[in-house]
Amino acid sequence: MSQNIFKPAILALFEGRATPLQKSLIEDWLTESSHQELYFQWLEEWERQNPQLIVDADAAFFQLSNQAEAENPKTSAVRPFSRRLNFFLGIAASVLLLTGICTYVFRDAILFQQYETTNGELLTLQLPDDSRVTLNANSALKVPRFGFGKTSREVFLKGEAEFSVKHLPNHARFIVRTPDQLEVQVLGTEFMVYSRSRGSKVVLNKGKVQLRSLKTKETKPLIINAGDVVTISSKGRLTLHHNQSLAPHLGWKEYRFMFENTSVSEIAYQLTERFGVQIVIADSTLAKRTIGGTFKAETADAFLQVLAEMLEIRIIRNETPSGATQTYTLTY
Incomplete structure (x- = not known):
C-alpha cells in the first residue's frame, strides 16, 4: 500500500x-x-x-x-x-x-518492550525469535514490539547481558546497540556485551561476531572469533585480545566473582555495578592490594564479609537516609 x-x-x-x-x-x-x-x-x-x-x-x-x-x-x-x-x-x-x-x-x-533489572537481580528472557538473553544486575534491554525477526532483529542494551542468538531461515541479522554507539551484529551465536559508564566490552563464546563503533570514521567492521575479548574506549577505539579465559567475564550468571590479581579498587567498581552500593576506600595502599579466587555472593554484605576476612580489614556500614545509596568504608 x-x-x-x-x-x-x-x-x-x-x-x-x-x-x-x-x-x-x-x-x-x-x-x-x-x-x-x-x-x-x-x-x-x-x-x-x-x-x-x-x-x-x-x-x-x-x-x-x-x-x-x-x-x-x-x-x-x-x-x-x-x-x-x-x-x-x-x-x-x-x-x-x-x-x-x-x-x-x-x-x-508503544514501539518497544523494555526489560530492567535492579541491584543484584538477574533476569533471563526468551525473545520472539527464540533467542535467549540473560540480563545482569542494573541493566536494561529494549526490544521492538512489532516485526521482530521478520526483517531484522535489533535490540538496545544498557548494562550487561549474555545473548544466545538463534539463526533464522531468513538469515536476519541480530544487532545489539549500546549507548556509546557500539554496534554488534551476528547471525546466530553466543556472546556477552558489557556497556556501562566506564566503558564497553564484548566477549565471544561461540561463532563469529562483527563489531563496529559508530563514533569513529572507520567503516571497516572488526570480525572476532570464539575466545576473543574486545574492549571499547570512550572514543570508540576497539582493542582485540585473543584466546582469553572467558570464565571471569561470565561468572556473574551464577552470582560468582572471579578475580586474578584484581585490585581492591576494581573490586569496588564491580560491587557498585552489581549491587548499586558506594564503596569508599580509606587508604590508597589498600586500594592497590590485589586478590585472586572465585567467590559466590548474592549481596554486597555477604561479599564484603569475605573480603574483610581475607585482607584483615574493617568494613564500616555507614548510616544512610532511607532510599539513599548504601555506603561502605573499607579501612585497616
Missing part, C-alpha cells in the same frame, strides 16, 4: 476515527523501521496542523458573536448554545492535545 493511500488511515488514528481493520493494517505497517519514522513525521505534521491550545477563546467567541449580532440581531438568541458548543469543543481539543502529547512522550513504550 502506497504512502499516499495509507496516510489517511494514520490521520484517522490520530483523530480517534480509525476502524479495527485500519488499526490492524497500521500494526503490520509499523513493523518496518522506515515506516515508524514516517509515522512520527506524520504525527508532528498533524500536531502542527491541528493546534490544540486555544488562546483567549472567550474573547474570540464574544468578538465573533457581537459582530454577528450587529449584522443580525436575531442571532443573539443562539449565544447560549454557541457558548456551550465552544465549551465542549474546548474539552475535545484538550483531549486531543493530551493524546498527542502522550503518544509522543510514550512512543518508546
Whole structure:
C-alpha cells in the first residue's frame, strides 16, 4: 500500500476515527523501521496542523458573536448554545492535545518492550525469535514490539547481558546497540556485551561476531572469533585480545566473582555495578592490594564479609537516609 493511500488511515488514528481493520493494517505497517519514522513525521505534521491550545477563546467567541449580532440581531438568541458548543469543543481539543502529547512522550513504550533489572537481580528472557538473553544486575534491554525477526532483529542494551542468538531461515541479522554507539551484529551465536559508564566490552563464546563503533570514521567492521575479548574506549577505539579465559567475564550468571590479581579498587567498581552500593576506600595502599579466587555472593554484605576476612580489614556500614545509596568504608 502506497504512502499516499495509507496516510489517511494514520490521520484517522490520530483523530480517534480509525476502524479495527485500519488499526490492524497500521500494526503490520509499523513493523518496518522506515515506516515508524514516517509515522512520527506524520504525527508532528498533524500536531502542527491541528493546534490544540486555544488562546483567549472567550474573547474570540464574544468578538465573533457581537459582530454577528450587529449584522443580525436575531442571532443573539443562539449565544447560549454557541457558548456551550465552544465549551465542549474546548474539552475535545484538550483531549486531543493530551493524546498527542502522550503518544509522543510514550512512543518508546508503544514501539518497544523494555526489560530492567535492579541491584543484584538477574533476569533471563526468551525473545520472539527464540533467542535467549540473560540480563545482569542494573541493566536494561529494549526490544521492538512489532516485526521482530521478520526483517531484522535489533535490540538496545544498557548494562550487561549474555545473548544466545538463534539463526533464522531468513538469515536476519541480530544487532545489539549500546549507548556509546557500539554496534554488534551476528547471525546466530553466543556472546556477552558489557556497556556501562566506564566503558564497553564484548566477549565471544561461540561463532563469529562483527563489531563496529559508530563514533569513529572507520567503516571497516572488526570480525572476532570464539575466545576473543574486545574492549571499547570512550572514543570508540576497539582493542582485540585473543584466546582469553572467558570464565571471569561470565561468572556473574551464577552470582560468582572471579578475580586474578584484581585490585581492591576494581573490586569496588564491580560491587557498585552489581549491587548499586558506594564503596569508599580509606587508604590508597589498600586500594592497590590485589586478590585472586572465585567467590559466590548474592549481596554486597555477604561479599564484603569475605573480603574483610581475607585482607584483615574493617568494613564500616555507614548510616544512610532511607532510599539513599548504601555506603561502605573499607579501612585497616
